[in-house]
Amino acid sequence: MSIIKVEHIGIAVDDIAQSDQLFALLLDRQPYKHESVEREGITTSFYDLGSCKIELLESTRQGSAIEKFIEKRGQGMHHLAFEVDDIVEEMERLRSAGFQLLNDTPQPGADNKLICFLHPKSTGGVLVELCQEIKAN
Numbered sequence: 845m846s847i848i849k850v851e852h853i854g855i856a857v858d859d860i861a862q863s864d865q866l867f868a869l870l871l872d873r874q875p876y877k878h879e880s881v882e883r884e885g886i887t888t889s890f891y892d893l894g895s896c897k898i899e900l901l902e903s904t905r906q907g908s909a910i911e912k913f914i915e916k917r918g919q920g921m922h923h924l925a926f927e928v929d930d931i932v933e934e935m936e937r938l939r940s941a942g943f944q945l946l947n948d949t950p951q952p953g954a955d956n957k958l959i960c961f962l963h964p965k966s967t968g969g970v971l972v973e974l975c976q977e978i979k980a981n
């Protein structure tokens with residue numbers, strides 16, 4: 845098995861505190877985690893829906909991918925993340941199939957994951973993330 849399921853949907857927001865109020869009301873639950881990812885210049889909150897999660901993303905750095913996205917398109921759906929069981933193997937499969945990978949090697953991401961993004965120009969306009977849980981040895 846390669847792609848297992850939709851792990852989460854990423855939503856770019858202007859103000860995470862404000863959006864947390866909206867999404868807590870919409871989803872009828874509180875976020876289970878707030879986490880900043882320095883390398884990406886973002887802060888996040890995660891909502892657990894059982895089979896899938898919702899990730900809110902706010903930019904914390906000028907020029908970050910989230911800031912650029914909101915400038916161009918406004919708040920809204922930013923990426924679709926698929927859980928994979930072997931990210932290196934899956935990256936190789938997709939690279940060979942002609943998809944444009946945005947990372948040469950898996951990178952550490954939020955929520956204890958190794959991640960890799962695929963350019964939306966090669967995936968029909970959807971920014972796709974592959975993610976694999978980092979397991980403690």
Ligand code: CMX
Binds near residue numbers: 921
């Ligand atoms: N979904 C769909 N299309 C997107 C997009 C997105 N999230 N972000 C940008 N695009 C589009 C742009 O609108 C642009 O389209 P047009 O040429 O039609 O205007 C096109 O992709 C290319 O844009 P670009 O200007 O060449 O490139 P950007 O500088 O906007 O970068 C991208 C786009 C995807 C390469 C960059 O955002 C990236 O590297 N993303 C991966 C990292 C990331 O998103 N990190 C934040 C989340 C981290 C996390 O969840 O942990």
